[in-house]
Amino acid sequence: MTLEELRMKIDELDRQLVELLSERARAAQMIGHLKVATSLPVYEPGREKVIYANVRAANKGPLPDIELTHIYERIIDVMRALQRNELASEKHAQANAQGQGTGAEAPETGNER
Numbered sequence: 001m002t003l004e005e006l007r008m009k010i011d012e013l014d015r016q017l018v019e020l021l022s023e024r025a026r027a028a029q030m031i032g033h034l035k036v037a038t039s040l041p042v043y044e045p046g047r048e049k050v051i052y053a054n055v056r057a058a059n060k061g062p063l064p065d066i067e068l069t070h071i072y073e074r075i076i077d078v079m080r081a082l083q084r085n086e087l088a089s090e091k092h093a094q095a096n097a098q099g100q101g102t103g104a105e106a107p108e109t110g111n112e113r
Contacts, residue, residue, distance in 0.1 A: 021075070025082055032083035036090065042083050048076055 001009070035042060055072050056065045063071075 024075070025079060028079040028083055029086050032086045033090075035083070036087055042080055042087065051076065 032042065034040075052069050052072060055068055059065055059068050
């Protein structure tokens with residue numbers, strides 16, 4: 001393959017990764033809603049260990065396990081922040097619905113550029 005063809009392949013793979021990460025984020029948001037309903041904490045270190053083990057087990061290279069784990073650590077950090085922001089938004093909405101909110105609080109979106 002030529003350099004241009006390889007770059008086009010990477011661009012397509014990046015688009016697929018973005019879609020998969022978005023799908024994962026939507027699932028994380030739904031999990032956040034369930035955690036609120038069942039009073040579970042956002043941070044669950046045991047679950048994260050399972051995710052890392054699953055990722056390492058699925059790894060066929062060429063990325064070393066440690067590098068793939070680092071990538072997933074960051075993905076999980078972002079997903080956890082997304083859950084926290086989602087939960088903060090829900091609490092804010094509930095407080096406003098009950099007449100307790102001031103309307104001045106705005107949850108972080110994590111989308112600053």
